[in-house]
Amino acid sequence: MTQLEDRTAGAPPPRRPDPRPDRVAAGELVEIAMTVNGTGVQVSVPARVHLADVLRDHLGLTGTHLGCEHGVCGMCTVLVDGAAARACLLFAVQCEGAEIVTVEGLGTPDDQHPLQQAFSAHHGLQCGFCTPGMLMSSYDLLDAGPEGTAIAPEELPEQMSGVLCRCTGYRGILAAVADVAARHPDGLPGPRNCAERTLVGRGGARATATRGDDAAPVGEAVLPTEVRIPGGAPSATVEVRSELAAPVEKVWEVLDDFDALARCLPGAELVEVLPDDHYRGRATVALGPVRLSFEGLAHVVERDAGEHRMRVLAQGADAGGSATQADIRLHAEPGPGGTVLRADADLFLSGRVAQFGRALAGDVSRRLFEQFATAVEETARTGRTTSVPAGPPSAVRLLVDLVRARARRAVQRWRGRSGSR
Numbered sequence: 001m002t003q004l005e006d007r008t009a010g011a012p013p014p015r016r017p018d019p020r021p022d023r024v025a026a027g028e029l030v031e032i033a034m035t036v037n038g039t040g041v042q043v044s045v046p047a048r049v050h051l052a053d054v055l056r057d058h059l060g061l062t063g064t065h066l067g068c069e070h071g072v073c074g075m076c077t078v079l080v081d082g083a084a085a086r087a088c089l090l091f092a093v094q095c096e097g098a099e100i101v102t103v104e105g106l107g108t109p110d111d112q113h114p115l116q117q118a119f120s121a122h123h124g125l126q127c128g129f130c131t132p133g134m135l136m137s138s139y140d141l142l143d144a145g146p147e148g149t150a151i152a153p154e155e156l157p158e159q160m161s162g163v164l165c166r167c168t169g170y171r172g173i174l175a176a177v178a179d180v181a182a183r184h185p186d187g188l189p190g191p192r193n194c195a196e197r198t199l200v201g202r203g204g205a206r207a208t209a210t211r212g213d214d215a216a217p218v219g220e221a222v223l224p225t226e227v228r229i230p231g232g233a234p235s236a237t238v239e240v241r242s243e244l245a246a247p248v249e250k251v252w253e254v255l256d257d258f259d260a261l262a263r264c265l266p267g268a269e270l271v272e273v274l275p276d277d278h279y280r281g282r283a284t285v286a287l288g289p290v291r292l293s294f295e296g297l298a299h300v301v302e303r304d305a306g307e308h309r310m311r312v313l314a315q316g317a318d319a320g321g322s323a324t325q326a327d328i329r330l331h332a333e334p335g336p337g338g339t340v341l342r343a344d345a346d347l348f349l350s351g352r353v354a355q356f357g358r359a360l361a362g363d364v365s366r367r368l369f370e371q372f373a374t375a376v377e378e379t380a381r382t383g384r385t386t387s388v389p390a391g392p393p394s395a396v397r398l399l400v401d402l403v404r405a406r407a408r409r410a411v412q413r414w415r416g417r418s419g420s421r
């Protein structure tokens, strides 16, 4: 049994719903069942769609990059049944029953695969666009037990020539691969992040991946009726604590009224109240040249008036292919000056918004929650929800606050270190 098979053993085998015809038209929807990073998924896509688009758009696995879409650059390299393959050259329908591993399956930011660690240690990336392809290609190269990692360093340039680096950072990449080969004479460790989880497509309006027995055909551009939170590690986590002068009951009144709550969210607008504590809305976030307008759905899944605690699941998508999902917990409790409002959130980002990176996404989200807390306080104090600005946060303001907050944290860290000496 290969390491790959070993890591994903136990995942339910993908189901093929029905015997399919031998020929279908290019635009005809076909059901495809496969295992991706240890998760059994079923998607319904036109027969002409290639695997990379299914991974990126339908399963939200945007780590697989697309460069040429002609099989030349290797950016889209993934493992199909344990062997490297160009995801832009494979129709998804050819992957029925296959076991796919993408760069997301290799490791997580907190538990990186040795190859990822080595790329970082040897500066094996500049812009990073080729990195997923390089990682999966080098994984395939070294993944043959002791024979795989016995490769001579001088063979690497040719063996790794299937992926092109536009930044021409080959020396660091080759040094990283050689380092991993030398450190693992008994064979390359398997992928570290293959497990059963929920996968959510880019664009909340086109959630297309389902798993196991929940599988159902999914159409294009169907507005979601339920919020789906992906499994695995979030892109960013936020924990904000704000002290408000308003009494806790008044603060809870604002949180408990979703219309008032939405007005307190910077740039957010409630569009429609749906049954069962579901809400449809839109939100605008601007940061530098990136301006995102999200259409989305929120679902209040817990509301405890006695404890002044609520949990909201939200998902949104913008026309440019960015998608966010969030699991938000709000808790108001009596504090020394009135109320302590806590907001904890797990944020999942994909598409353009993911360019923000974990740190920046966390900082921006933190700042938005702080603005939210200020607006809640104002509403609780005045009882007037219309006085809260509903426009998007200013990019300049946001950046200035961000720089200030980082400088403050750096000074605090420096003081802490000085104090402990």
Ligand code: FES
Binding pocket: 065, 066, 067, 068, 069, 070, 071, 072, 073, 074, 075, 076, 077, 086, 087, 088, 089
């Ligand atoms: S995008 Fe697939 S080889 Fe270039």
Ligand code: FES
Binding pocket: 124, 125, 126, 127, 128, 129, 130, 131, 164, 165, 166, 167, 168, 169
């Ligand atoms: S690091 Fe930029 S393309 Fe390779």
